[in-house]
Amino acid sequence: MDPITIVGIVGGILVCMIAAVWEGGNLLHLMEPSAFFLIVGGTTGATLASFPLSQIKEVMACTKWAFRKQPYELSTIVEVFVELATLVRREGLLMLENHPVKIDHPLLKRGLQLMVDGTDPNTLKEMLATQIATAEHDLRIGSSIWQTAGGFSPTIGIIGTVMGLVHVLGNLSNPDDLGPAISVAFMATLYGIAVANIFCLPISKKIASVAKVDAQVGELVVEGITSIQMGENPRIIEEKLLSYLDEHHATMMRARRAAGKDKK
């Protein structure tokens, strides 16, 4: 699993707690179950109302996917394609049927299978493009559910604080209670902002980032499969795919290839 999101969220909560204690505060005073109930309940209600049931059901699967460890590097996929292209040139497309692929990428597998089945190049390209778009679309919905929650949470917090202030201001008879009562009212705002910024919005952004990365990897895979099907030169395919890598990695791979050739 990609640990950075957990580290970031837990770290953010710890930092807030340490800062509160550092300034002489008492963490127990920051526990206010009614405010917590309001934020979580109200945000959940407003978010549920904003999406069809079918999309709400998918949100956990989608979130889990965003937390996975990226299982392969772009450069590994490029290497796999160069190897496949070399084999196909030598032994023909049908060789792929019994050749185990090193990496477990569903789009790559489906593409190779369709190629072996003799699918027409344009149809194949269109199918894979649709599949990439569907996957990106589903992740974007997951991201936007969390973003919606992160948008409602602070305003629900303001609702809680205003309700608290209305309550306080309507009962000014006992001025000694004024401070603590206002303090309790502000807890709703505090929770609303914290839940949004330390929890919902980072998760939303993480899913959106993963969606973009997956789409980019998918584009590379489609380019690679189309090129193999066209029977292009492995050397050209490699150059094509290296364009999807950043300069640092592309230079490294070219250097490695040059070194490999020298050895031979």
Added chain:
Amino acid sequence: MDPITIVGIVGGILVCMIAAVWEGGNLLHLMEPSAFFLIVGGTTGATLASFPLSQIKEVMACTKWAFRKQPYELSTIVEVFVELATLVRREGLLMLENHPVKIDHPLLKRGLQLMVDGTDPNTLKEMLATQIATAEHDLRIGSSIWQTAGGFSPTIGIIGTVMGLVHVLGNLSNPDDLGPAISVAFMATLYGIAVANIFCLPISKKIASVAKVDAQVGELVVEGITSIQMGENPRIIEEKLLSYLDEHHATMMRARRAAGKDKK
């Protein structure tokens, strides 16, 4: 009907009330008819002024549509298309005229009818694409009317609160009334934010989500109809349409097909 929006809205309101009572507040103090009148009246006025009469008239129909239960799953539509494609291959296009379609999808029906009428493939595709765009456009207008209302509502609330504060500050002679008077002034802000976040914005987002889902289903239907008209292989059509499903459902359908073949 898709119950989740009702559940979310009612749940959100209940959560706010429970939290208010939990903190020792009196729900009656949160009833302020003048503030409620201001928010609902002012928001309605500003929203009516923002759209042509013809669009305002459509908003309720459009909202009702967003609340409907999604009547069919993507996988059911794919199955229908595979079955139709098999029949058409065997018996020709005219067979469709007397064949009852399992699902009641207006775009699908119109597409099949146009196909039977012998409409030119490009014209047919263009007509269906226009119809999808029109439907999405109409839903988006409904969504943006509710979003506009949700944007005006909190600012009308601030107008109410500032008017209340101006009234209070101009009459400081009786300091005992100060607290309750300010409390009443804040009710407008409370209602403005609550109406926007628990009512208007969730409905707006729900309609927009439904618009996106409908457009995606429509794309699948157009792809399916075009492929049948082209006389493509049912197996290829299925693979094409499966690209519109998420991986989980696509894998399930492929497994079911494989199982079906084994039985034979």
Added chain:
Amino acid sequence: MDPITIVGIVGGILVCMIAAVWEGGNLLHLMEPSAFFLIVGGTTGATLASFPLSQIKEVMACTKWAFRKQPYELSTIVEVFVELATLVRREGLLMLENHPVKIDHPLLKRGLQLMVDGTDPNTLKEMLATQIATAEHDLRIGSSIWQTAGGFSPTIGIIGTVMGLVHVLGNLSNPDDLGPAISVAFMATLYGIAVANIFCLPISKKIASVAKVDAQVGELVVEGITSIQMGENPRIIEEKLLSYLDEHHATMMRARRAAGKDKK
């Protein structure tokens, strides 16, 4: 004239006044000429500075256009096209020269004229598309001028309030005047928000909505004219244009046509 914008704006102002009186306020206390002068003057200044003179000159014409009553329904235009297509098929394009068109739509008129003049189909389509884009562009500028005003107005209000508070806070010698003085300072914020939300922003949104509707009607007109010029079947033209109507209206028109045929 489309009365809904006037109704919405006047209604919004009335609602605010009624709510103010309801809460025991005095409407006279809400009249503050200096704050009104600041909001209107400052907003006008900042808005004038934001656009070229030529665009400022057009803003009133553009606003008046948005307030007009929509002069024809989409279904009427579809009927006109079906009738024209039938006539042209029977009597040839030149018949159009002496045939009065039922509806007064400038784009439609120009398109028919160009058709009679024997303009090349591609050139004709391009000309009409450019004209639609120009009209939409001009309306969007009008909308964005009002939106800019609606954006500046509340911040000018805050400038007024801060100036008032600075004045008040610098003269704390007489505490009795404090309340009314702060109250006056807040009037600028009140006016700033009210002018934006009850006046400028609704007008801006109305113009933008009208721009979208006009562009959609224009698209239908271009589709219709191109189809007539191609000499297409009136039945096909009708089906094509019905794709631009929502399902409800399209079904109604198909039913009416079917009824018409039965009578014959």
Added chain:
Amino acid sequence: MDPITIVGIVGGILVCMIAAVWEGGNLLHLMEPSAFFLIVGGTTGATLASFPLSQIKEVMACTKWAFRKQPYELSTIVEVFVELATLVRREGLLMLENHPVKIDHPLLKRGLQLMVDGTDPNTLKEMLATQIATAEHDLRIGSSIWQTAGGFSPTIGIIGTVMGLVHVLGNLSNPDDLGPAISVAFMATLYGIAVANIFCLPISKKIASVAKVDAQVGELVVEGITSIQMGENPRIIEEKLLSYLDEHHATMMRARRAAGKDKK
């Protein structure tokens, strides 16, 4: 020079001053050099840090351009093209070499020169399109520099006010100074909002508006030059270019032309 931006900015500042005096304020109390230094310095620093040096260098040239008087009307350019097209039809393209063009539009001049040089139509069109895109791009950068400044200015103002409040709240020993000290702290917010809304944002919007107008004019010029190169009929060229004018101006020009023909 287009005087409206200067009028708007100076007018906005005057309106603020008059309103301040009207409410009994003293303009001298609104002069706070330290706050002014903070806003101008801090905004400049943050804005400089946001752009490459090369773009910062261009901002003044770009601003001056936005303040120029629009040197020609769209209808004048259309007339020039009709005249040129008539001449070219009669005397051939080379005639353009010695023919002085009435209006001084760099894109028009370059286009005519390239046409005389015998540039290939596609290459010519591409060159002019690139030049329009470059010019629009440069103006947009200028606009976004001012917009960035207008975004930083109010937040720098809040920084100043919070710093002032921290200072005040840390020294509550002398309550008489409290009011004036808070008043001084608020000056930073006042300046921050005023600089953004009366100065930076209007200039940014003005430049963006001019960029849009220039791009639209450029489109018309490219259309005109391409049509002349194709040797199209002057009457068709006029109709084509009139599509870029709003209906009012287009109708006027058509009327004038009809009148001209009658005289002959």
Added chain:
Amino acid sequence: MDPITIVGIVGGILVCMIAAVWEGGNLLHLMEPSAFFLIVGGTTGATLASFPLSQIKEVMACTKWAFRKQPYELSTIVEVFVELATLVRREGLLMLENHPVKIDHPLLKRGLQLMVDGTDPNTLKEMLATQIATAEHDLRIGSSIWQTAGGFSPTIGIIGTVMGLVHVLGNLSNPDDLGPAISVAFMATLYGIAVANIFCLPISKKIASVAKVDAQVGELVVEGITSIQMGENPRIIEEKLLSYLDEHHATMMRARRAAGKDKK
């Protein structure tokens, strides 16, 4: 290195400090380690949680790139291309293999190498376009990481302030401590806004600006390489590439060329 970002950031901080001292504040009162810890820690946590580990690792490299000095002017690249085009016309493409290029631009080098290798023009164009898109994409991710940090920072500041206020309001027993305690609470807001506006957001905008400049340069390079490969006339290539320069620089280069010809 491009010094302007450093100058802007350091200058912004200095301006804030000078303004604070000018108004009689004590800089030591503005040092609050707990608030600084909260802002930096909380912002880092929320930002880490928002991106995959692989993207976080690249952010420093990406930031360093944005701070580099722009190594060449557009006009220099145009000159290089004109020279290369002249040589290639005279001596053929293979001449490029041993010809040192004056400027060190990785895309230009790769493009020339691919041209010498005899790559097919369409493939070459596609490869370079992909490489430009990849580079721009990577810079945009870097920019959006800083932007995300700049978005979280002020809200973490508000969390700190609300926590401080809750602490203060819960302990009103000693009114003398009230002022300084609130003052400390506000430090979190101050730091949150300052870190965002003087540090994170300018860096984010700088990276985004550099990404746009690089993409524009890349477009020019692709245009130049494609034109050379097509064997186009150096004079035409120059005119084509000059379209990417602003009018001032383009006019200068044309004047220089005319002068050069006169000398001959």
